[in-house]
Amino acid sequence: MLPSHCIAFLGTDLLAKGPLAEVVSAVKRALDSGTEHSIAILDLATSRPVEINFTGTEEEVLQRIPRMQPRSAGRPKLGVVAREVTLLPRHWEWLSSQPGGASVALRKLVEHASRDARQADAMREARDSAYRFMHELAGDEPGFEEASRALFAGDAARLEQVVADWPAGVRAHLLALAQPAFAPPADAPGTAPGAAPGAAT
Numbered sequence: 001m002l003p004s005h006c007i008a009f010l011g012t013d014l015l016a017k018g019p020l021a022e023v024v025s026a027v028k029r030a031l032d033s034g035t036e037h038s039i040a041i042l043d044l045a046t047s048r049p050v051e052i053n054f055t056g057t058e059e060e061v062l063q064r065i066p067r068m069q070p071r072s073a074g075r076p077k078l079g080v081v082a083r084e085v086t087l088l089p090r091h092w093e094w095l096s097s098q099p100g101g102a103s104v105a106l107r108k109l110v111e112h113a114s115r116d117a118r119q120a121d122a123m124r125e126a127r128d129s130a131y132r133f134m135h136e137l138a139g140d141e142p143g144f145e146e147a148s149r150a151l152f153a154g155d156a157a158r159l160e161q162v163v164a165d166w167p168a169g170v171r172a173h174l175l176a177l178a179q180p181a182f183a184p185p186a187d188a189p190g191t192a193p194g195a196a197p198g199a200a201t
Contacts, residue, residue, distance in 0.1 A: 002050060002066065005020065007023065009040045009042075010037045010038075010039055011038060012137060012138075012167035012170050013037075014173070024061060024062060028054055047136065048132065085106070123182075126179070126181035127178070131151060134151070141163075141166050141170075146162045
């Protein structure tokens with residue numbers, strides 16, 4: 001499935017960023033101009049490569065791109081799905097003693113757990129996206145390995161220092177992608193202490 005927004009680089013120079021159709025048009029014009037630079041098109045959120053068939057005219061290329069359906073307004077309909085859950089007897093006894101019974105208690109536990117994990121998930125996704133981008137666009141840049149270590153260690157200052165001399169477009173997008181991967185300072189007002197992302201496996 002194609003993303004709704006992406007980013008394209010001509011070599012290491014930013015070519016276009018935004019809605020898919022706009023980026024594809026910019027890339028098509030660059031290809032038709034006879035550029036000898038490599039072109040990379042990446043999902044703006046995940047940094048995964050985006051494959052587009054550029055044969056034909058710009059209009060023909062755009063016609064092959066599925067139109068993104070806008071999200072409907074309003075809250076989505078919520079449904080209850082019944083599935084088997086296996087627990088020890090003492091777990092069932094505790095759940096049954098909770099207000100609303102076992103089902104309500106389980107739903108509350110899952111909601112609390114998912115909220116607690118949301119920040120960690122967002123940090124991991126940002127880190128992975130930043131690494132994919134860095135590997136795709138800056139794998140040959142000096143300090144790539146050191147920059148990777150800084151990213152996975154959660155060391156924002158070190159990462160910024162290592163990539164200071166990288167091409168401006170690559171550096172700016174990398175740091176923007178990586179920023180959510182770093183835990184906020186423990187003493188920052190209104191924030192709770194968070195653990196830095198773990199090392200790559």
